[in-house]
Amino acid sequence: MGRMRAGLAVALGVLTILPGGGAAAYSVYVSNERSNTVAVVDPETLTVSKTIPVGRRPRGITFSHDYKHLYVCVGDDDRVDVIDTASGTVVDSLPSGPDPELFVLHPQKPVLYIANEDDNMVTVVDTQTRRVLGEIQVGVEPEGMGISPDGTVLVNTSETTNMAHFIDTTSLQITDNVLVDSRPRVAQFTPDGRHVWVSSEIGGTVSVIDMQTRQVVHKIGFEVRGVPKEAIQAVGIELTADGSTAFVALGPSNRVAEVDQKTYAVRRYHLVGQRVWNLALSPDGKRLYTTNGVSNDVSVIDVAAGKVIKSLPVGDSPWGVAVKP
Amino acid sequence: MWRRRQDPDRAAPEAALGAILAAVLAILALIGPAPAWAAETAAAKEPAGAAPAEPMHVIVGYLGQEEVPRQPLSFLEPELQDEGVQGARLGIADTNTTGRFLNQRFDLVEAVIPRNTDPAVAIAAQMQALADKGVRLLVADLPAERLVQALDQPAAGGMLVLNARAPDDNLRNEACRPNLLHTIPSRRMLADALAQYLVWKRWTRWMLVAGRYPEDLAYAEALRRAARKFGAKIVEQKSWTFEEGNRRADSGHTTVQSLVPTMTQGADHDVLVVADERDIFGEYLPFRTAEPRLVAGTQGLVPTNWSRVHEQWGATQLHSRFEKLAGRWMTPRDHAAWVAVRAVGEAATRTRSADPEQLSRFITGPDFTLAAFKGQALSFRPWDGQLRQPVLLAGPRMLVSVSPQDGFLHRVTTLDTLGDDQSDSRCTRQ
Structure with missing residues (x-):
């Protein structure tokens, strides 16, 4: 995410139509937890260009390295569906272990690490051989999955155990457990691999964990005037590739916090749709797409202008979002 | 407050x-x-490798x-x-x-x-x-x-x-x-959670039917208090004093079908609230009331922690x-x-x-x-x-809502709109 890409100029909500029939330079994929679909959003027109039926309760989504496939956790069917992005259809499915919710792809290898929410386990799956390479016992209700840029360290969060488990991807053993605030949801490594950011939904904070010491070095809190403290629940995290900015989805407060990635200072809050879950930046980093689970829409934020340029309906209970360059 | x-x-x-x-x-x-x-x-x-x-x-x-x-x-x-x-x-x-x-x-x-x-x-x-x-x-x-x-x-x-x-x-x-x-x-938390929802629905005129046991009377009192607190009105109160029977009896429904309409006649109301913690008669009320009214409380739409x-x-x-x-x-x-x-x-x-x-x-x-x-x-x-x-409002088959309801505000946390707030408390434990 956040890779610079020429040819797409979007400023202050004015859309530039590209030559060549207006083909979008990138696509936004959104999983709809309740509709059992994945919607494809065209960033030029900001409309849904295609809706792909998938298995039941789709949540986490991520692309293969070549972007030819989109993997979709379909929790109620206990598998991962594989969408062919060229044809926009489900062409295959992978084993996942029970109730897959979120996963992460190894940065170099074709290996998925899948959190099995109902089974206190992380399942490791080779996407090419379709074989389960291993299972790792973790805390109660595993959820967030992050992997270091060099692929050596996997971080899994467990929601009821309130920990980030650090897992060696070679031995598949847990090496460290770091306690964070209540109901940790998402783990994201910084682009330089030095820190991992972990959001806590009920705690309403983001813990920044140092990879060297495996200690919480900073805890980011949030406060929005006029919003009850209980409504501020940190979920999705998106970090810009240049290391400058972080975006944190704050759930039922209907806000996305924009945070300085270096100083941890909250710069401002963007008002988006209801119960904002997850986030994805456009390849040029100029737009942020947010899934809003209660208002059933995606908010599109112009990052420079700091405002929502459109909210578009995508399906029921949009959950995951990923951008294909 | x-x-x-x-x-x-x-x-x-x-x-x-x-x-x-x-x-x-x-x-x-x-x-x-x-x-x-x-x-x-x-x-x-926790260094996992430690002895x-x-x-x-x-x-x-x-x-x-x-x-x-x-x-x-x-x-x-x-x-x-x-x-x-x-x-x-x-x-x-x-x-x-x-x-x-x-x-x-x-x-x-x-x-x-x-x-x-x-x-x-x-x-x-x-x-x-x-x-x-x-x-x-x-x-x-x-x-x-x-x-x-x-x-x-x-x-x-x-x-x-x-x-x-x-x-x-x-x-x-x-x-x-x-x-x-x-x-x-507490009973007051449950009653307040129900009252907020009924008031939000503008169903503010309640007929109350309470059992005879102390816990029923306490639940009924919590409902009365909640009605006062949130601006609802109990238009009529009834006591269920009929003899309790075994739940298993041949052709038992016939008696109930004639009994309930008679005993739920009275002042015009939006909803019938029931206090029957022992689960002796509350389940008899839905679909049998004199007027076509919903039932809420210990049966029907139930405020509960889980x-x-x-x-x-x-x-x-x-x-x-x-x-x-x-x-x-x-x-x-x-x-x-x-x-x-x-x-x-x-x-x-x-x-x-x-x-x-x-x-x-x-x-x-x-x-x-x-x-x-x-x-x-x-x-x-x-x-x-x-x-x-938060208190759930559970229907027999689906979750209906969760209180506190929107619009009931509190200067510290909206959760304290349910039950005894600090200013209401008679506890001297602090």
Whole structure:
């Protein structure tokens, strides 16, 4: 995410139509937890260009390295569906272990690490051989999955155990457990691999964990005037590739916090749709797409202008979002 | 105090909710300051490769009583012999999963007051036995009268007791105690949760039908109070005084079909509210009332801390774990016992301590919060020891809503619009 890409100029909500029939330079994929679909959003027109039926309760989504496939956790069917992005259809499915919710792809290898929410386990799956390479016992209700840029360290969060488990991807053993605030949801490594950011939904904070010491070095809190403290629940995290900015989805407060990635200072809050879950930046980093689970829409934020340029309906209970360059 | 109107300017960064309970500190004879929680969190790292030290051992007690199984009026509901204790057992299992990573071990010491004995003698014996086994943190799955007897024992003096069953309001007011917390909602919390929803629906004229037992009268009183608090009106009150029958009887429905319309005639109302905690007649009311009215309260639309129809905020995972363990659905009593054990577990995780005094101090202190599949952090009210929590409004087949409802505002937390707020409290435990 956040890779610079020429040819797409979007400023202050004015859309530039590209030559060549207006083909979008990138696509936004959104999983709809309740509709059992994945919607494809065209960033030029900001409309849904295609809706792909998938298995039941789709949540986490991520692309293969070549972007030819989109993997979709379909929790109620206990598998991962594989969408062919060229044809926009489900062409295959992978084993996942029970109730897959979120996963992460190894940065170099074709290996998925899948959190099995109902089974206190992380399942490791080779996407090419379709074989389960291993299972790792973790805390109660595993959820967030992050992997270091060099692929050596996997971080899994467990929601009821309130920990980030650090897992060696070679031995598949847990090496460290770091306690964070209540109901940790998402783990994201910084682009330089030095820190991992972990959001806590009920705690309403983001813990920044140092990879060297495996200690919480900073805890980011949030406060929005006029919003009850209980409504501020940190979920999705998106970090810009240049290391400058972080975006944190704050759930039922209907806000996305924009945070300085270096100083941890909250710069401002963007008002988006209801119960904002997850986030994805456009390849040029100029737009942020947010899934809003209660208002059933995606908010599109112009990052420079700091405002929502459109909210578009995508399906029921949009959950995951990923951008294909 | 709650406010009804939307106020666009309601900026309420939560003020400090109150000091640690001085009385608890005195009773538990604490010495020295607790380590700062933030520092503990920052240091919360477990080198997995280190030599395994002896695990830190945390003991949680459970005290229940043997009783004649409650027979639900509906044939769809099972008779339960293990309500409450299964929730405590799951709480221990969940907490041990976390403890595994922190080298902490949690054990549940279970005690049950037998039937057919003098309860006063049995309670004294059980409480002493629990204390002798090192129990200082006790989950009480007892009705109010037995709970008070247990608290009166000398052995209770050194314990923090978490009430996971008795909803009685006087336990949170005149009869409150410094060493008593409540994970089960009070009747007033339940009634307020229902009242907010009915008022939000503008169904403000209620006919009240109450059973004859003290708990029914207490539930009815909570409904009356909630009506006053939120601007509803009880237009008529009725008592269900008919003879109780066995739920199984040939052609029983014929009698009920003629009885209920007659007894629910009266002043014009929007909804019929029912107080029947023993589940003796409430299920007879829906579809049989004189006017086509909905039924809410102990039956019909039920305000409760837990229900199988609830699946939001990860609740499905808790249901799934519980059903694997107990082979049945989790009841409100089970959930309250689970929450009580989890409160101890959370304190042990955060303080890295097995010392009951330190755990008690943390649970009752201002930094304590707990996730319990209710969508937000729960904590104990310092003025009466009640766990503040959202209350579900459960229909027979689906979740209808969750209170507090939109528009009922509070300067600190909207959760305190349910039950006794600080200014209402008659508890002098602080």
